[in-house]
Amino acid sequence: MKRILFSSLLFVSALAALTLNSCKKETPDTETQSAIDNSVCEGEFTGRMGVINGFAIKEQGVKSVMSASPLIEIDPADTLDGFPVTMTLNYGTVGIVDSIDGKTRMGKVQATFDRSWDAMGAVVTVKLINYYVKNAGASSFVQYACDSMLIIHNSLYSFTNNIIGGKCIASGWNLEWACTRTLTQTAGTGDLNPYNDVFSFTGSATGKNRDGKNYTVNVVTPVVKRVSCSWIESGRIDLIPEGLATRTVDYGAGVCDNQATLTINGNTFAFTMN
Numbered sequence: 181m182k183r184i185l186f187s188s189l190l191f192v193s194a195l196a197a198l199t200l201n202s203c204k205k206e207t208p209d210t211e212t213q214s215a216i217d218n219s220v221c222e223g224e225f226t227g228r229m230g231v232i233n234g235f236a237i238k239e240q241g242v243k244s245v246m247s248a249s250p251l252i253e254i255d256p257a258d259t260l261d262g263f264p265v266t267m268t269l270n271y272g273t274v275g276i277v278d279s280i281d282g283k284t285r286m287g288k289v290q291a292t293f294d295r296s297w298d299a300m301g302a303v304v305t306v307k308l309i310n311y312y313v314k315n316a317g318a319s320s321f322v323q324y325a326c327d328s329m330l331i332i333h334n335s336l337y338s339f340t341n342n343i344i345g346g347k348c349i350a351s352g353w354n355l356e357w358a359c360t361r362t363l364t365q366t367a368g369t370g371d372l373n374p375y376n377d378v379f380s381f382t383g384s385a386t387g388k389n390r391d392g393k394n395y396t397v398n399v400v401t402p403v404v405k406r407v408s409c410s411w412i413e414s415g416r417i418d419l420i421p422e423g424l425a426t427r428t429v430d431y432g433a434g435v436c437d438n439q440a441t442l443t444i445n446g447n448t449f450a451f452t453m454n
Contacts, residue, residue, distance in 0.1 A: 208447070209424055209425055209444050209445060210447075211393075211421060211424055211427075211444075212449060212451050213389050213390065213391055213393075214387070214389045214393060214395040214419055214421040215419055215427065215429050215440070215442050215451060216389075216451055216452075216453070216454060217348075217355050217389040217390055218357070218385070218387055218397060218419060218429075219411075219412070219440070220322065220454045221324075221346055221348045221355055221357035221387060222357070222359075222385065222397075222412070223405070223410070223411055223412055223453065224313055224322075224324055224348070225324070225326070225329075225343055225346055225357065225359070226341070226359075226361070226363075226379075226381060226403075226405050226412075227281075227407065228289060228306065228308075228329075229331055229339065229341045229379070230363075230365075230377050230379050231269070231289075231374065232267075232269075232289070232291045232304060232306065232331065233297075233331070233339065233365070233374075233377065234368070234373075234374025234375070234377045234407060235252060235267065235269070236267060236293065236297040236304070250270055250271045250276070250278065250285070250289075251269075251270040251272075252267065252268075252269060252270075253267070253268040253270055254266070254267055254268075255268070263293060263294055263295050263296070264293060264294050265292070265293050266290060266291065266292045266293075267290075267291045267292075267293070268288050268289070268290045268291075269288065269289040269290075269291075270288050271285040271286045271287055271289075271311075272286055273286060273287075273310075274286060279375075280374070280375055280408055281407070281408055281409060281410045282316050282410065283313055283314065283315055283316065283410055284313070284314040284316075284321075285311070285312065285313050285314075286310070286311075286312050286321070287308070287309055287310040287311035288307075288308075288309040288310065288311065289306065289309075289311060290306065290307040290308075290309055291304045291306050291307075291331075292305045292306075292307075297333060298333075299333070300333060300334070300336075301332070301334075302332070302333040303330060303331070303332050303333075304330070304331045305329070305330055306326075306329035306330070306331065307329075308324050308326060308329075311323065311324050311325065312324070315410065315454065316410075318454075320350060320351055321350070322348055322349065322350045322454075323347075323348070323349040323350070324346075324347070324348055324349075325346075325349070326343050326344065327344050327345030327346075328342070328343070328344040328345065329341075329342070329343050329344075330342045337364055337365040337366075337369055338362065338363070338364050338365075339362070339363045339364075340360075340361070340362055340363075341359065341360075341361045341362075341363055341381070342360050342361075343357070343358055344358050345358065346358055346359075352390075353390035354390070355387065355388065355390060356388040357385065357387040357388075358385065358386050358387070359383060359384065359386075359397075360383050360385075361381045361382065361383035361385070361399075362381060362382050363379045363380070363381040364379065364380050364381070364402075365378070365379055366379065366380050366404075367406075374407065375407060375408050376407070376408065377407045378404065378405070378406045378407070379404070379405050379406075380402040380403065380404050380405075380415070381399065381402065381405070382399045382402050382403075383399055384396065384397060384399070385397040389421070393422050393423075394421070394422040395419055395420060395421040396419070396420050397418070397419050397420075398417065399415065399416075399417050400416045400417060400418050400428065401415050401416040402415055403415030403417065403431060404431075409436040410436075411431075411436065411437065411438045411453050412431045412440075412453070413431060413432060413434050413435065414431050414432050414433055415431050416428055416429065416430050416431070417429045425444060425445055427443060428442070428443045429441070429442055430442075430443070438452050438453045439451075439452060439453070440452075440453055
C-alpha cells in the first residue's frame, strides 16, 4: 500500500511540473538597443571617411577648399614641400553648425596623409581631438574618439576603412565600436564638390551597447551613406547581439531620414536612428 501511494505521489509531482512548464511562455526577443547604438557609432565614423576624402582634392593630393565650417587647415601649406601632410578640419571649441549635414560639431578631425591622395596605396591616419557631435534638435553632444583610424586608397574610387577602439560617449552611456570596411564612391566623382559625394560600404563591425552587451555586424546588402545626409539611407546588415538571435536591420530605400526597421525571428520593428 505504501509503495502504491509513493508511486502515485511521484506521478502527481511529475504531472504538476509538466503542467507548470507547459504554461510558461517564452519571453519574446525585442531587444533593439544594439541596433540603435550601432547606428550612433556607424553613421558618424563612416561619415568622417567621406568628408575627409571629399576635402582631400585628389588631383593635387591635398589642397584646401573654401569652407565656412569647418575651417580647413593644411600643414605644410605648400604640399610641394613633401609629405606627410596634415589636414585638420577645425570645428572650434563652442560648436558650429556643419554646412555639410546640419549637425553641430566641435573639436578637430586631424588627417595625416603619407603621400598624394590620388596615389594608389596612399594611407591617411585620422585622429579625433576633443570631437563632439550633436544632432539637430538634440539636447546634448556625443563624444567620438578612437585608438586608431586608417583609410587606405585601394583603387580609383575604392577605400579601406579600419577603426580600432572606437568610442561613442554621452551622459549616462559609453559605447564601443570597431570596423573593417571597404567603401566605394558611387556619386560625386566628377567634380571637386565634397558635399555631393555618396559612398556604399561592405564589411564587418563589432561593438558593445550601452547595456554592456557585445554584438557583431555583417553587411548583407551594401550600405549607402551620403555625405550631406545625417543618417544612413539604404542597405541591410545582420546584427547579432551576444546570446540572442540574428536580427536584420534595413535602412530603407534611399530616403534621407532617421527611420529604419529591425526584423527578429520574423517580427519587424521600426526604430529611430540617433
